[in-house]
Amino acid sequence: MMHPRSFSHLDAAVTLTAVQMNTSDDWQGNLATAEKLITQAAEAGAQLVALPEFFPLLSKKLEDRLALAEEEGQGPLQEALSALAARLGIWLVAGSLPLKTYVEDKTTNTCLVYGPDGRQVVRYDKIHLFGFRKGDESYNESATFVPGDQPVTFDTPFGRVGLAICYDLRFPELFRALHQVDVLVVPSAFTVPTGQAHWELLLRARAVENQCYVLAPAQVGSHADGRKTWGHSLLIDPWGEVMSCLPEGEGLVSGELNAQRLAEIRRQLPALNHRRL
Numbered sequence: 001m002m003h004p005r006s007f008s009h010l011d012a013a014v015t016l017t018a019v020q021m022n023t024s025d026d027w028q029g030n031l032a033t034a035e036k037l038i039t040q041a042a043e044a045g046a047q048l049v050a051l052p053e054f055f056p057l058l059s060k061k062l063e064d065r066l067a068l069a070e071e072e073g074q075g076p077l078q079e080a081l082s083a084l085a086a087r088l089g090i091w092l093v094a095g096s097l098p099l100k101t102y103v104e105d106k107t108t109n110t111c112l113v114y115g116p117d118g119r120q121v122v123r124y125d126k127i128h129l130f131g132f133r134k135g136d137e138s139y140n141e142s143a144t145f146v147p148g149d150q151p152v153t154f155d156t157p158f159g160r161v162g163l164a165i166c167y168d169l170r171f172p173e174l175f176r177a178l179h180q181v182d183v184l185v186v187p188s189a190f191t192v193p194t195g196q197a198h199w200e201l202l203l204r205a206r207a208v209e210n211q212c213y214v215l216a217p218a219q220v221g222s223h224a225d226g227r228k229t230w231g232h233s234l235l236i237d238p239w240g241e242v243m244s245c246l247p248e249g250e251g252l253v254s255g256e257l258n259a260q261r262l263a264e265i266r267r268q269l270p271a272l273n274h275r276r277l
C-alpha cells in the first residue's frame, strides 16, 4: 500500500531547526526577532528552519490581526520572509500568519513555506480550529478564523515534509492523509495546561505512528493577548525519541535528520506497509 521513497543516498547531514518565540502585539518587533533567530539558525548550518504558530502577532484586539492580514503573495511580512529564505538559502516554514478572506472579520491561520530561492512553495491553512474552555481560559478560533480543508506536503532534496498547525496535532487522520512524510513540521502555540498534559505525548505518537521526524516550533511564556503558552519546542526522531527540547525562553531547537536511521526503522518495523484500513 505504501510507496517507500528512499533518501538514504543522502550522505550530507541535514539540520532541522525550530524557533521558539514569545510573540507580543508589536508585529515589527516580532518579525525582527524571527529574522534574528532564523539567521542564527542558518549560520549554525540549518537547511530547514521553522517558526511557531502566530509568530508575527498575538494581540488582544482582533483589529490588529485584521490589519496585519495580507493577500497571499503580497505584503511586508511575506516580502520579508521570502527575502530572508533567499538570502540565507534555506527552506523556511514560516509558522503561521493571517491571510485575508472574503468572510467578514475572519482571517485564515496560514503556514507559508519558502524554498532556498525565496519562492513560496506551498500554503497550508489550519484545518482544525482550537476550542477550549477551562476556568478563566477560553479559546474559540472558529469565531475569527476560516478553516482550511486541504492536507499539504512539499518535497525537498532531503525528503517529503508534511504540515500541520497546533490543534491539528490532535487529529491523527490528518497525518495519515499526508501519505508518508519524512518530516512533519507542526508550528504551535499550545496552552500551558494542555501542553503540560498532551504536547510531548501527541508529538511523539505522531512520530512513532508515521515513522518520521517531527519538528515542533512553539510559542512560550506570557503574551499580550492574555494567553500563556507552554514552550518546549521539540525535535523528535522516527523512533519517538526526543532529540532536542527547549522548555523555556526564546531560542532554537536543532538536530540532524539521519536518512539511514529513517530507512532502518522503516525496514525493521514496516508498520506503514502493514496498514489494512
Ligand SMILES: NC(=O)CC(=O)C(=O)O
Residues within 6 Å of the ligand: 130, 165, 166, 167, 168, 170, 189, 190, 191, 194, 195
Ligand atoms: N493552541 C492550539 O491551537 C491547540 C492547543 O493548545 C491544544 O490543542 O491543546
